[in-house]
Amino acid sequence: MIPLIAIGWVLHFTYSNHKIDSQSTKSFILLSGIIALIALPSLLKIYPHVHNLIKYTYYSFTVGMIVKLFSVYSTFVFLKGDTDKLERMIKYVLILNLSMFFIQFIIVFPTGIYIDPLKLITGESSRYGSDIFVPLIGNIYRCTGFYEEPSTYAGFIVVLLASKLYLNPKVDKLVILSALSIILSFSVAAIVYGLIIIGYFLLRSKASYLKYILFLLSPLLVAAIAAIAIQRLTSLGGDAQDIRSNLNDMVFSQQLPVLIFGNGALGIMSAAAHVMNTTGAIFRLGIASLNDNGMWLFFIIKFGFFGLATITAYLFFKSKSLLNRIMFLVIFLTKLSFLYFGFIFYLFLVFNNKAVLEEPENDAESEIE
Known part of the structure; x- marks a missing residue:
């Protein structure tokens, strides 16, 4: 990544007369400052924030975050602040991810053969199995695209979709296919927020025979998808529910000041920190990961209800439209x-750019016709 960015900057200065997008630069500086500031209470151990992760230092947090931020900033600079080019770039990334997902989907269901690019690149297999069998269909596979798990695939598609719709609210075929792929990943959580997205698209689309047919069939479709989700949960023998319940119990059993303001950028719950500092085997606490129940809970762990309310209020204010607000709330569910x-x-996109809003007279312009 870093060598590619370095080459990009060399080419940018060579062919752009040394011009740098000022708006993106201001956003990068401000966000970098915010990143450095939010970790200070943990570094200084200002209660209730703590620094209880030995290997996770102030330096590793701030530098790691700012390097990622600089990568994003570089992309905006290279595109010279052109939102049309930025939307096209997001579109191409979506097409790449959807192509791999649907190739996997089309091949694995009739043949049982799964194309796994992750294993080819890293040697680690994707978790596409589900232990679910449905009559007439057979085994249910949970395609993952280029990622390790279907929930990870769904999460990144949601972020890409939210970014594209922030720049262009038109619901086109690519947007619809992206939302469908989220549901077809058959991750239980992804099914829920995929249906939320599709449901909103249907409600906002203009009246058509297809829309009425879909509404008539929707109870059957929802029932079928819900049956797969329930069977997935049942196939795990209650483990998934227990894991999520254990994490909730650990978070919400903390003292009130910690719940309000969180453990800080460099801290987590003390029991989890002890395990992370010794064996690193957090599953021994009966939890899979700290973000397993959704980004919203991870925000509470780090910055409490105050932090979650702050970021939600900011995104709500900046998003302007109901579509964008639904999308960022769905991101919090991933x-x-x-x-x-x-x-x-x-x-960075939301911080740096104004949302492109739907025109009232074209609100219903959707390709769900």
Whole structure:
């Protein structure tokens, strides 16, 4: 990544007369300052923030986040602040991810053969199995695209979709296919927020025979998808529910000041910190990961209800439209961490750019016809 960015900057200065997009530069400086500031209470151990992760230092947090932020900033600079080019770039990334997902989907269901690019690149297999069998269909596979798990695939597609719709609110075929792929990943959480997205698109689309047919069939479709989700949960023998319940119990059993303001950028719950500092085997506490129940809970762990309310209020104010607000709320339901590159890209986009709003007379312009 860093060598590619370095080459990009050399080419940019060579062919752009040394011009740098001023708006993106201001956004990068401001966000870098915010990143440095939010970790200070942990570094200084200002209660209730703590620094209880030995290997996770102030330096590693701030530098890691700012490097990711700089990568995003570089992309905006190279595109010279052109939002049309930025939207096209997001569109191409979506097409690449959707192509791999649907190739996997089309091949694995009739043949049982799964194309796994992750294994080819890293040697680690994707978790596409589900232990679900449906009559007439057979085994249910949970395609992952280029990612390790279907929930991770769904999370990144949601972020890309939210970014594209922030720049262009038109619901075109690519947007619809992206939303469908989220549901077809058959991650239980992804099914829920995928249906939320599709449901909104249907409500906003103009009247048509297809729309009425879909509404008539929707109870059957929802029932079928819900049956797959329930069977997925049942196939895990209650483990998934227990894991999520254990994390909720650990978070909400903390003292009130910690719940309000969080453990800080460099801290987590003390029991989890002890395990992370020794064996690193957090599953021994009966939890999968700190963001397993959604980004919203990870925000509470780090910055409490105050932090979650602050970021939600800011995104709500900046998003302007109901569509954008639904999308950022769906992002909070995904298992992505706010430390991931995808979310940092979305946050920089919202911070740096004004939302492109739907024109009232064209609100119903959708390709769901």
